[in-house]
Amino acid sequence: MRVVIAKCSVDYAGRLTAHLPTADRVLMIKADGSVLVHSDGGSYKPLNWMTPPCTLSVSEPDEDQRAAGFTEIWTVTQAKTDDRLVISIAEVISETVHDLGVDPGLVKDGVxxxxxxxxxxxxxxxxxxxxxxxxxxxxxxxxxxxxxxxxxxxxxxxxxxxxxxxxxxxxxxxxxxxxxxxxxxxxxxxxxxxxxxxxxxxxxxxxxxxxxxxxxxxxxxxxxxxxxxxx
Structure with missing residues (x-):
């Protein structure tokens, strides 16, 4: 599990389009390849996300993006649909990586x-x-x-x-x-x-x-x- 707190904007392009203006957000990159964008509200639901199979690539910003204050561009591409989640990073505030291991699953009362x-x-x-x-x-x-x-x-x-x-x-x-x-x-x-x-x-x-x-x-x-x- 990789958890990044960053100042960023987020754009989703595919079957629908969505834009999140620049703000401090939590970016979660899981071992299964999924990428989730969270804010400090909205309960458990991410603001945007990409489910596997998908790939994450990091590139340098172009001139316009650099002028807007972005230092790197993350592009998450869905393998099946070619939908793209573009995360434009302005500042990485913190970053941690931890191997959570194999999850035993949720043991529910009343199974x-x-x-x-x-x-x-x-x-x-x-x-x-x-x-x-x-x-x-x-x-x-x-x-x-x-x-x-x-x-x-x-x-x-x-x-x-x-x-x-x-x-x-x-x-x-x-x-x-x-x-x-x-x-x-x-x-x-x-x-x-x-x-x-x-x-x-x-x-x-x-x-x-x-x-x-x-x-x-x-x-x-x-x-x-x-x-x-x-x-």
Missing amino acids: EAHLQELLAEHIESLGTGYQTVRREYMTAIGPVDILAKDALGTSVAIEIKRRGGIDGVEQLTRYLELLNRDPLLSPVSGVFAAQEIKPQARALAEDRGIRCVVLDYDALRGMDDPETRLF
Whole structure:
């Protein structure tokens, strides 16, 4: 990561054009090649940027640019579109370079594995008499998140997502087709469970006879008492 604080102007040319007048800004050049221009406001969003694949070249200013007070010109070119981000440097105030190494990624609270664990422990939240048979029930095309039985003893395949989309419904549909071929399990119904279910996914699931359930993560963790809610 290279971080430069500089007095500069910025021009973007390509599918659209944009100009940032000369001011003090933060320039971030990441290891993946991306270049971001930040101000001391606007929250996390850069004023302008270029995503990889792109190349950064540095050149001397021409006479007009030198007369305007610029000492070097950075040109960032997008390889796929030929869009250009031109950063005209008037003064470099500070510059640091640091190797951040490999990022382990963001570990979010409430990821699917944790939701699966919590729902298996509190399977009765799907209905009275539900029982967990097994987590990660293996099929020929992969594991079903939870295999359970309802109050009548009917097998239920449960697919869990943080955000439920059409792909998740299609995945559960394939599991159900396989599981219903097993005479020891058939008939098997399906439950599509997620913290958020997209309307298109809900419509597809319900059309296929799959029940949709929105999971309350805090309630599963025992951190939310419905009786204390105002609404």
